[in-house]
Amino acid sequence: MGAHADNELLQTWITGWSACRGYEPHDDGRSTSVRLTDQQDQTEHFLFEPTEEQFLDLATATKQDPMRILTVVTNRMQDLIDAAVPLGMRVTDRQQSLMSVDMGGQDVEDPRPPGDDFTLEREQSGACRHVTVRSDGHLAARGSVSVVNEYAVYDRIVTEDGFRRRGLGSYVMRALTAGVLEDDVTTGLLMASADGRALYEFLGWQHLADVFVIRG
Structure with a gap:
């Protein structure tokens, strides 16, 4: 469910x-x-x-x-x-x-990079895992995920200018997922921007509620 x-x-x-x-x-x-x-x-x-x-x-x-x-x-x-x-x-x-996704249907294997020039770095600080993708030493993409009980909460999935439309957003998401599935997570959770929503829907995520921001 x-x-x-x-x-x-x-x-x-x-x-x-x-x-x-x-x-x-x-x-x-x-x-x-x-x-x-x-x-x-x-x-x-x-x-x-x-x-x-x-x-x-x-x-x-x-x-x-x-x-x-x-x-x-x-x-x-x-x-x-x-x-x-x-x-x-x-x-x-x-x-x-x-948005949310059923983690039971996600791939547990590390994804292949979308090109030979990309390298993947992993680190963990507390409950949060981070991945960084570089191309010839230059930052290309990054993202984070933390574990809260049975939930994997994704954050800041970012592809740098000059590296977009090369599949790095999907690559970062799949790399984070492969790492976090080591824990007993059942559901993925994130807050998507308008730009990011299409990527997450492509990866099987479902819209749960709208979000708006106001200030004085």
Whole structure:
């Protein structure tokens, strides 16, 4: 049975995402907040399917603080965005997607690189595994994955300019998956950008919920 979007699943993603980025999540009773220590100490607050009242409460607080970001995971995106119109909020991203995949169908073998000029490096820090792909010493692509209970949480799957459309995104994902399947993970989880969603769908990932970001 596949994953379904709920607050517990969002908390799992936040835990894994934070582990790979060195963040510390904090539940303040209204939302889960994370201080983005690598982004000028901005604070990002996360909500899952809030009521309109809960959303407007956090949106108002976000409007009043230029260092706050509000990220909402929902399948009522347009309704909530419309509710915030009187506040004059800026919707800075409305094309992210919470996605999952059944890890039981994933390949356990290390993938072959898409070219002889590519080399793969692996390292692990705490619960997070990292892979880096280089071409003649130059950074070509990278990505990370952490383990949270039975979930594998993927993060920052990036292909550098000049190396795109060469299959490196798929290669990084498969290399991360081959490594993380050493653990008893059953489900993959990630937050996809609009650009990344097509790649993940090609690899068998399923959309669970929309994600949008607003600030004051």
